[in-house]
Amino acid sequence: MAETLLDVRNLSTAFVNGSKKVTVVDDVSFSVAPGRTLAIVGESGCGKSILSLSMIRLVPDTARTVGQILMDGEDLAAVSPQRMRQIRGGKIGMIFQEPMTSLNPIMTVGAQLSEALKLHVPELNAAERHERAVEGLRRVRLPAPEAQFHRYPHELSGGMRQRVMIAMALSCEPELLIADEPTTALDVTVQAEILALLGDLQRDTGMAVILITHDLGVVAEFADEVMVMYAGRIVERGTVGEILSDPQHPYTIGLMGSIPRFGSDDRLLAIEGTVPALSAMPPGCRFAPRCVFAVPRCAGESPVLREVTAGHAVSCHFAPLEDNL
Amino acid sequence: MGKYLLTRLLYVLPSLLGVLIICFFLTRLSGDPTHLFMPVDATDEALAAFRAKHGLDRSLPEQFWLFVYNALQGDFGNSLRFSVPAMNLVAERLPATLELAMATLLIAVTIGIPLGVMAAYWRGRPIDTGIRYLAALGQSVPTFYWGIVSIIVLALWMRLLPTGGRDGLTSLVLPATTLATTMMALIIRVTRSSMLNVIEQDYIRTARAKGQTEFVVVVRHALGNSIIPVITVIALQFGVLLGGVVVTETVFSWPGVGRLAIQAIYARDYPVVQAVVLFFAVVFVFANLVADVLYSFVDPRVRLK
Numbered sequence: 230m231a232e233t234l235l236d237v238r239n240l241s242t243a244f245v246n247g248s249k250k251v252t253v254v255d256d257v258s259f260s261v262a263p264g265r266t267l268a269i270v271g272e273s274g275c276g277k278s279i280l281s282l283s284m285i286r287l288v289p290d291t292a293r294t295v296g297q298i299l300m301d302g303e304d305l306a307a308v309s310p311q312r313m314r315q316i317r318g319g320k321i322g323m324i325f326q327e328p329m330t331s332l333n334p335i336m337t338v339g340a341q342l343s344e345a346l347k348l349h350v351p352e353l354n355a356a357e358r359h360e361r362a363v364e365g366l367r368r369v370r371l372p373a374p375e376a377q378f379h380r381y382p383h384e385l386s387g388g389m390r391q392r393v394m395i396a397m398a399l400s401c402e403p404e405l406l407i408a409d410e411p412t413t414a415l416d417v418t419v420q421a422e423i424l425a426l427l428g429d430l431q432r433d434t435g436m437a438v439i440l441i442t443h444d445l446g447v448v449a450e451f452a453d454e455v456m457v458m459y460a461g462r463i464v465e466r467g468t469v470g471e472i473l474s475d476p477q478h479p480y481t482i483g484l485m486g487s488i489p490r491f492g493s494d495d496r497l498l499a500i501e502g503t504v505p506a507l508s509a510m511p512p513g514c515r516f517a518p519r520c521v522f523a524v525p526r527c528a529g530e531s532p533v534l535r536e537v538t539a540g541h542a543v544s545c546h547f548a549p550l551e552d553n554l
Numbered sequence: 555m556g557k558y559l560l561t562r563l564l565y566v567l568p569s570l571l572g573v574l575i576i577c578f579f580l581t582r583l584s585g586d587p588t589h590l591f592m593p594v595d596a597t598d599e600a601l602a603a604f605r606a607k608h609g610l611d612r613s614l615p616e617q618f619w620l621f622v623y624n625a626l627q628g629d630f631g632n633s634l635r636f637s638v639p640a641m642n643l644v645a646e647r648l649p650a651t652l653e654l655a656m657a658t659l660l661i662a663v664t665i666g667i668p669l670g671v672m673a674a675y676w677r678g679r680p681i682d683t684g685i686r687y688l689a690a691l692g693q694s695v696p697t698f699y700w701g702i703v704s705i706i707v708l709a710l711w712m713r714l715l716p717t718g719g720r721d722g723l724t725s726l727v728l729p730a731t732t733l734a735t736t737m738m739a740l741i742i743r744v745t746r747s748s749m750l751n752v753i754e755q756d757y758i759r760t761a762r763a764k765g766q767t768e769f770v771v772v773v774r775h776a777l778g779n780s781i782i783p784v785i786t787v788i789a790l791q792f793g794v795l796l797g798g799v800v801v802t803e804t805v806f807s808w809p810g811v812g813r814l815a816i817q818a819i820y821a822r823d824y825p826v827v828q829a830v831v832l833f834f835a836v837v838f839v840f841a842n843l844v845a846d847v848l849y850s851f852v853d854p855r856v857r858l859k
Binding site for chain 1: 755756757759760761762763764765766767774775778779852853854855
């Protein structure tokens with residue numbers, strides 16, 4: 230890999246409550262190159278949202294994060310709160326899952342866009358800010374951007390609000406966009422539009438995107454690299470082609486089996502059991518209790534993430550499966 | 555906006571009519587005041603003359619009709635005690651009460667809202683616990699007790715402030731702070747719980763993700779969205795405030811409408827009682843009208859099309 234924009238090393242986030250400590254993100258390392266898209270995939274509660282919030286240090290007070298988050302040689306985990314505020318919304322834009330509730334209901338769309346500009350591009354005067362905000366709304370293909378500027382969030386549909394969120398996240402030309410389930414709450418047709426829009430904007434700006442999703446269809450369409458998370462850990466990492474056509478971790482294989490395919494009469498495969506509670510994780514492989522290939526060793530010994538081919542890493546004692554089973 | 559205001563003003567009319575009815579019949583419940591004002595040995599003719607003069611000899615519906623008719627013109631009849639128009643007595647005392655009420659409101663809001671915000675922001679920390687104890691104390695100790703204790707401590711023992719009367723700013727401090735405690739305590743509690751709810755919202759996270767400072771996140775984004783319940787409580791508490799005015803003015807010999815009310819009630823000077831009660835009711839109704847109008851300023855979703 231040539232350039233690296235973001236390099237996350239051994240990031241862990243734990244919630245501490247008195248003497249109880251629950252690790253939600255466990256020793257995660259990955260990197261993103263400029264202009265590329267990394268998809269973080271996993272089911273609800275696997276720690277992917279907390280991971281994204283950890284990167285911009287917006288986890289709740291009760292959470293503790295350790296590890297390094299290197300961006301342009303700067304460790305975001307160690308910078309001052311003031312510097313972190315410059316980075317949030319400046320170098321890193323973020324959009325969230327819930328467009329319906331992610332905008333402040335008592336401020337106009339324009340005021341919320343201008344707020345970000347005022348913080349990160351202070352040299353603009355009011356007229357230039359207005360112009361740039363309207364331009365931002367036009368860029369996300371909102372109809373009548375000049376009129377939208379004066380509207381309140383409740384006057385917009387979910388898709389329109391997500392466009393406003395995108396416009397806001399991109400208003401200060403971030404190098405990295407973190408999109409946490411940006412289309413989950415939207416209609417399927419709106420989903421496709423928003424994804425197409427994100428793709429176009431990424432091509433135009435050259436920004437890197439971290440896309441957090443549980444939707445493998447979205448991954449196939451949009452991602453360059455994929456990282457699969459299970460119970461707070463990375464279980465598999467590789468290019469989108471490798472992950473989708475040659476999944477190596479039993480969990481990833483299970484995820485693939487659970488996607489309905491058009492024209493196929495096969496039954497959908499479900500992964501048996503449920504994710505263990507974070508406070509009661511098995512000492513070995515966290516997927517072992519649900520894994521069809523599990524042997525006694527899996528329950529006691531935690532597998533390490535290792536490359537099976539260049540760039541394709543799997544956290545399983547048996548990887549690559551073709552050779553070892 | 556103009557139309558909204560007009561519609562809202564129309565809603566005020568039934569409330570005011572209700573107030574007129576209650577006010578009229580409640581004062582009549584206490585019986586005929588004639589004997590109270592006439593000498594014990596007054597002749598039947600003299601008593602009849604008194605009744606005729608004040609319209610007490612007519613039937614209740616007739617009296618009511620006259621009362622409403624006159625009240626609408628601001629005429630509540632003459633005070634039985636002072637033989638001057640009742641409304642003049644109220645108007646005379648009004649500046650003192652307004653001064654007290656405004657000072658009270660100012661203290662309660664400027665202290666209550668910031669404390670509520672701080673308690674919510676530092677939830678569970680010692681500062682939150684302290685503020686909550688303060689609020690519980692303020693809400694549970696009655697106004698008259700605060701008044702008497704503050705007079706004893708600050709006026710009698712420490713001689714920092716006058717015990718009562720209305721003579722400049724120093725004499726305003728004790729009655730206003732006394733009256734403000736209950737309201738402030740309530741504002742703290744409502745602000746805190748409203749803020750706790752809002753601070754968890756997604757748009758607060760959005761504001762932070764933008765790189766906004768904590769102060770602006772809390773004040774513009776969180777407080778702006780938390781303020782409606784606070785406005786509601788202040789408007790509703792206006793009634794309690796007016797009741798408190800009566801007690802506090804009496805404790806501190808503050809020459810306001812509240813003390814006038816107490817004196818008029820003791821004397822069964824019902825034109826004055828009616829005028830005061832109606833005045834309080836009108837203030838209360840309009841306080842709530844102001845609150846409704848404020849909602850639409852604060853929250854665009856309230857604005858009627």
